[in-house]
Amino acid sequence: MEFVSTRGGVRCGFIEAFLQGLANDGGLFVPAHVPKVSKDELKSWRGLSYQELFLKIAAPFVGDEIPEQDLKKLVHDSYSTFRSPEVTPVQPIADGLYVLELFHGPTFAFKDVALQFMGNLYAYVSQKYGEKIHIIGATSGDTGAAAIHGVKSKEGIKICILHPHGKVSKVQELQMTSLLDDNVLNLSVRGNFDDCQQIVKELFSDVAFKSEHSLRAVNSINFVRILAQTVYYFYAYFKVADDSMTEEIHFSVPTGNFGDIFAGYLARLMGLPAGKFLLATNENNILERFVNDGVYRPENFKTTYSPAMDIQIASNFERYLYYLHGEDGAAVTRIMNDFREKGLIAAEGDTLRRVQSDFASYAVSNAACLETIKDYNERHGYLLDPHTACGVAAYERMFKNGGGKCVALATAHPAKFDEAIAECGIRQTFPEPIAELWDKPQRMTVVDSDKQQVIEQLLAFFK
Incomplete structure (x- = not known):
């Protein structure tokens, strides 16, 4: 399959899109055409294992660039590390509400x-094509740990992760900084996630620097992240929907960088009978304001109990704009240039009505987040992490009364956010891999929110 930039200036194949991450014109890669899944195919996929389903969905995107047996091995190796044989099991919680548990992987x-898949794919490409892999990414907490665990000690790969200093949970910090492998560099940036993300974007936009140092992306600017996450929307649908394969199932998605919810949107473009995507945010509610009012404009940053959603500028939003504006790269370029100059994207009239047909949105306050954690623990015996609690609180507000079936995405295990759980007066038991973190030494370098300081660290690391 061919991939194109959202800004229209680049076309390439699957592996090249994977390696480039961010297109050289500053856009993000999307498929030149979205493969469609028929109703008969959906019915035939229903009984597949997670790994088998992944292969069915990924095949048209990968094309003939990876031999079938190689792709099978990559998928098997990637998901053999998960604690649940289902990989992403679905739990019924209350009438009409299901939780898709996405936290059974290593971190x-x-x-x-x-x-896990991307780490193995990078190793595969490095070995097969002799590619040098220097991964750089920004994290609001979970991406960094997952990326590092995906590539630690892999030959031919080095990884540098930027995280906002003091603005991730202690478990998230330890999961990143307690891995002392020589191919890992953790930079703790004095700033917030948007500062980290901006530095990474500027490095990838510097085409000469990116090429000279073989920079590769691990954030959801990389389309392979989106592709892999699309699979669990299909998987959850098959677990919840009736046999007709026409029942519309809603999804409530805790949303910060727009990657996870865009994966669901892509699944619907492919033919998944998804209903409304409920975009759940916290008090950093730029996306809620866009859906409800048509105004996308960063405001004051707020620190919350759901730090992975403490984001004002959502990188993957550009991918949605591409489809919202008829796959017109020139239009997206104009919109993004205006946003850079004016700090505003606006939608009105038919455009806003289309946005509201795709999404509903609700912003959950810190207090409501904690109250939802306490309520579901007491009434249903199910402990939510604060991000999942935002998704469930949004469901309660928007869909609970007669809205049909809804799957809320559980994006993290509550043990990763014990600060919030403790605020609820709940004492939880840590899984052993998390409990062991406190006894491990840490290694990280604290830097200012300054691109040049980051570059100096990278040059020394890449030697």
Whole structure:
């Protein structure tokens, strides 16, 4: 399959899109055409294992660039590390509400679903094509740990992760900084996630630097992240929907960088009978304001109990704009240039009505997040992490009364956010791999939110 940039200036194949991450014109890669899944195919996929389903969905995107047996091995190796044989099991919680548990991978977060596969794919490409792999990424907490665990000690790969200093949970920090492998560099940036993300974007936009140092992307700017996450929307649908394969199932998605919810949107473009995507945010609610009012404009950053959603500028939003504006790369370029100059994207009229047909959105306050954790623990005996709690609180507000079946994405294990759980007066038992973290030494370098300081660290690391 051919991939194109959202800004229209680049076309390439699957592996090249994977290696480039961010297109050289500053856009993000999307498929030149979205493969369609028929109703008969959906019915035939229903009984497949997660790994078998992954292969069915990925095949048209990969094309003939990876031999079938090689792809099978990559998928098998990637998901053999998960604690659940289902990989992403679905749990019924209350009438009409299901939770899709995405936290059964090595770092107890949904990012493992994509990054275990991407880590193995990077190793495969490095070995097969002799490619040098220097991965750089920004994280609000979970991406960094999952990416590092996906490539630690892999030959031919080095990885540098930027995280906001003091603005991730202690477990997230330890999962990143307690891995002392020589191919890992952790930079703790004095700033917030948007500062980290901006530095990474600027490095990838510097085509000469990117090429000279073989920079590769691990954030959801990389389309392979999106592709891998698309699979669990189909998997959850098959677990919840009736046999007709026409029942519309809603999804409530805790949303920060727009990658996870865009994966669901892509699944619907492919033919998944998804209903409404409920975009759940916290008090950093730029996306809620866009869906409800048509105004996308960053405001004051707020620190919350759901730090992975403490984001004002969502990188993957550009992919949605591409489809919203009829796959017109020139239009997206104009919109993104205006946003860079004016700090505003606006939608009105028919455009806003289309947005509201695709998504509903609700912003959950810190207090409501904690109250939802306490309520579901008491009434249903199910402990939610604060991000999942935002998704469930949004469901309660928007879909609970007669809205049909809804799957809420559980994006992390509650043990990763014990600060919030403790605020609820709940004492939880840590899984052994997390409990062991406190006895491990840490290694990280603290830097200012300054691209030049980051470059100096990278040049020394890449030697």
